[in-house]
Amino acid sequence: MQRTTVHLMRHGEVHNPDGILYGRAPGYRLSDRGQQMVTRVAEVLHAGGHDLRAVVASPLQRAQESALPAARAYGLDVRSDERLIEAANLFEGVAVNKNRAILAHPRYWHAYVNPLRPSWGEPYRDQVARMRAAISDALTGAAGGEALLVSHQLPIWVTRLFLERRPLAHDPRRRQCALASLTSLTFEGRRLVGLSYWEPAGELLDGASDMVPGTSAAAENVGEVRA
Numbered sequence: 001m002q003r004t005t006v007h008l009m010r011h012g013e014v015h016n017p018d019g020i021l022y023g024r025a026p027g028y029r030l031s032d033r034g035q036q037m038v039t040r041v042a043e044v045l046h047a048g049g050h051d052l053r054a055v056v057a058s059p060l061q062r063a064q065e066s067a068l069p070a071a072r073a074y075g076l077d078v079r080s081d082e083r084l085i086e087a088a089n090l091f092e093g094v095a096v097n098k099n100r101a102i103l104a105h106p107r108y109w110h111a112y113v114n115p116l117r118p119s120w121g122e123p124y125r126d127q128v129a130r131m132r133a134a135i136s137d138a139l140t141g142a143a144g145g146e147a148l149l150v151s152h153q154l155p156i157w158v159t160r161l162f163l164e165r166r167p168l169a170h171d172p173r174r175r176q177c178a179l180a181s182l183t184s185l186t187f188e189g190r191r192l193v194g195l196s197y198w199e200p201a202g203e204l205l206d207g208a209s210d211m212v213p214g215t216s217a218a219a220e221n222v223g224e225v226r227a
Contacts (some may be wrong), residue, residue, distance in 0.1 A: 001188045001189045002143055002144045002188070002189060003144070003186065003187065003188050003193075004139050004142055004143055004144060004145065004146070004147075004186075004187050005050075005145075005146040005147075005184055005185065005186045005187070006135050006138045006139060006142070006146070006147045006149060006184070006185045006187070007045075007146065007147065007148045007149065007182045007183070007184045007185075008131075008135075008149050008151060008156045008159065008160075008182065008183040008184075008185065009041065009066065009067075009148055009149065009150045009151070009180065009181070009182050010066075010150075010151065010152060010153050010156055010177050010178065010179060010180060010181050011030070011034070011038070011058075011060075011062040011063045011065075011066040011150060011151075011152065011179070011180070012030050012031075012033070012034030012035065012036075012037035012038040012062070012065075012066050012179055012180045012201070013030065013031045013033045013034035013037060013179050013180075013204075013208045013209060013210070013218075014028050014029070014030060014031060014034060014062050015028070015029050015030065015031040015034070016028060016031075016209070016211070016221060017223065018095060018098075018223045019095045019096075019097050019098050019211070019221045019222050019223030020093060020094070020095050020223075021089065021091050021092055021093065021094050021095070021096050021097075021211055022092065022093075022211075023086055023087075023088065023089045023091075023092030023093070024060065024085060024086050024088060024092065025092060025093060026060070026061065027061060028060070028061060028062050029061050029062060029065060030062055030065045030066065031209075033204060033207075033208055034062070034065075034066070034179070034180075035065070036201070036204055037066075037179060037180035037201040037204050037208075038065070038066040038067075038068075038069050038070075038180055038201070039069045040180070040200055040201040040204065041066075041069070041070060041180050041182070041200045041201055042069035042070040042072070042073045043069075043073070044200035044201075045070060045073070045148070045200070046070075046073045046074070050146050051145040051146050052070060052073075052074045052076065052142075052145070052146050052147070052148055053074075053076075053141070053142040053145040053146060053147060054076065054079070054138060054141045054142045054147040054148070055067050055070050055071040055074070055076050055077075055078050055079070055147070055148045055150070056078070056079045056080070056081050056084065056134070056138060056147065056148070056149050056150070057078050057079070057080060057081070057084060057149070057150035057151075058080075058081070058082075058084040058085045058086065058150060058151050058152060059080045059081075059082060059085060060085060060086060060152075063084065063150045063151065063152070064078060064080070064150075066150050066180070067148065067150040070148050081134050081137075081149075083130040083131065083133055083134040084130075084131070084134055084149055084150065084151040084152075084155070085151075085152070085155075086151075086152040086154070086155070087121050087122040087127055087152070087154045087155055088121050088122040089120065089121040089122070090108070090111050090120045090121060091103070091108075091111075091120065095223055096211075097211065097220050097221055097222045097223070098222050098223045108120075115169065116168075116169040118169070124158045124168035124169070125168065127154065127155045127158050127159070128158055128159050128162045128168070130155075131151070131155050131156070131158075131159040132159065132162075134149060135149065135159075135185065136190075139187055139190060153175060153177045153212060153214070154175075154212075156177050156183055157170070157175045157176075157177045157214075158170075159183075160176075160177075160183055160195065160197075163185070163192060163195060164195065172212050172214065173214060173215075174214065174215060175212065175214030175215065176197055176214060176215050176216075177197075177214055177216075178199050178202070178205055178210075178213070178214065178215075178216030178217070178218060179201070179205060179208055179210055179216065179218055180199070180200070180201040180204070181197065181198065181199045181200075181201075181216075182197070182198050182199075182200065183195070183196075183197050184196045184197070184198070199216075202217070205217040205218050207219070209221040
């Protein structure tokens with residue numbers, strides 16, 4: 001039976017000196033370190049003999065830039081897929097890490113009605129559904145080889161939780177989905193037979209800035225980094 005691997009890649013570090021929760025906002029590019037991260041991922045994949053046959057990315061700038069080095073290394077085009085986009089979030093545009101007290105403002109109280117859904121953003125199940133559909137198409141397009149899907153931390157993480165049959169509601173501090181990391185799904189036909197997590201650019205995480213670093217070595221971005 002044909003074996004196919006779909007790599008879910010999170011984008012690299014973003015240039016975000018003000019520590020804004022950027023969400024789906026346009027115009028957030030990779031930092032210099034972020035460019036180094038995604039170049040490193042492409043180098044590791046290519047040097048390791050990985051058989052990439054498709055590179056697909058969220059339409060957001062940081063994801064498109066993250067996909068480009070791998071696409072170039074394999075002579076492929078980057079295809080955009082809205083299903084890989086960041087989760088919608090009520091707090092988009094707020095510097096949440098700079099002043100946590102702002103989250104207690106009465107104007108946000110309605111957003112905390114159901115944290116299991118979650119009520120402040122796109123439901124977890126909706127994210128899983130669109131990510132699964134993108135993965136399914138990648139299995140068809142890269143059958144017998146490998147595909148790289150560049151997305152964002154939360155959609156990747158809840159998809160992993162779903163595949164591991166764990167609850168989708170979770171503590172963001174426990175997410176294992178670092179900048180430029182790969183969550184690799186291996187299938188025989190359409191059946192998932194393996195899931196692995198790795199950080200090809202792990203040496204660049206120490207000193208990196210992230211809005212939600214989870215379990216990685218990156219630091220929380222509170223608006224102090226201007227690289």
